[in-house]
Amino acid sequence: MANQFVARSLDEIQFWSRIMKEHALFLSLGFTHDQKQLIEEAQQFITVFERIEEQLSKFTVNSDPQQIQSFNNQVYQAAASIWSYKRKVLGLTLRCEIRSNNYPLLVDHISREAAYFANRLKELNEGKLTPLPEAIIGENVFFLKIMADHAKFIGHLLDPSERKLVEQAREFSHDFDQLVFQAIDLDSMRPQSETRPLLDQFLDQNKVSVVSLRDFKKTARELIEACRIKSNIHPLLADHTFREAERFIEIIDLFEAKLKNN
Structure with a gap:
């Protein structure tokens, strides 16, 4: 201990x-x-x-x-x-x-x-x-909002001529906003007894989305470092947001392990 x-x-x-x-x-x-x-x-x-x-x-x-x-x-x-x-x-x-x-x-x-x-x-x-099952939704709301914000910042800091990347960032922003609302809804309707199936599905869905955003950030970071896209994004900021996505994935893994052991 x-x-x-x-x-x-x-x-x-x-x-x-x-x-x-x-x-x-x-x-x-x-x-x-x-x-x-x-x-x-x-x-x-x-x-x-x-x-x-x-x-x-x-x-x-x-x-x-x-x-x-x-x-x-x-x-x-x-x-x-x-x-x-x-x-x-x-x-x-x-x-x-x-x-x-x-x-x-x-x-x-x-x-x-x-x-x-x-x-x-x-x-x-x-x-x-260790993370408690009752903290799962709140913790995910926090990190989902962080990921949604990152997508918004990336979209605004990319040069407007980078139309495809700007559109991808907007799509991620929308997707994570929806996940935030979904998490809030789940927290409101969550039954007091059996929550395991709901939480399992919730974590699986979030992980798929975060992995996708993490990979987008990784690609953007590499392109920024190689000066292959036009933006006002500092290379360290690109790496910073990538590390936070990695952290969220680690936390989801911790929650999944905790649920399995309960």
Whole structure:
């Protein structure tokens, strides 16, 4: 049990700390040159999460669970702080107090991910190590919305002349929006007793869609890196969204394994 706690904690921190660091970078690149204070704050968060990554490298699955619990608390504070920063940027943007190249939906999107990360660390320190069946739908709603957002961002950042890719991105956006609504409907109508067949079908359908989007992102990433398509997509952003799709697939696999063992 202790080793599982350590392993899950280190895995979450390894994945999401890199994501948080990259969010800070993407925000900084989207600000205008006169928004120096916001750029400096973003750069400070890059440093914060780089230090967390350095600390992370000193731990192993055999590390003292109490040390990991303390580390989780430290990283939780960093995740909560970057969440507050992102919400501040979102507020400034929605009130038109700043104008930048950071879409409001993108800022909201990355703040949702910071909240998810902070909450996951809190759950781990409370002993919630493995996914619970009753959490499946909510967790999928979160990630399905993330995937839908990614498709929208890709569609908007591609050059309009890339008509085929833009249309593919729009189709993915529509498909994942529908999956979000379907998940919400399922959560509302879910019977209190037997849910296994519904959840099995739900996870299978989601996995097929996520794998398809993951493959689209992989192709787009390779084309962007090779300068074979026209877009405003940073190569690191392409890789970033690909890794998040991979993460969602891993989580679906965890849920499927949990259901089989129940």
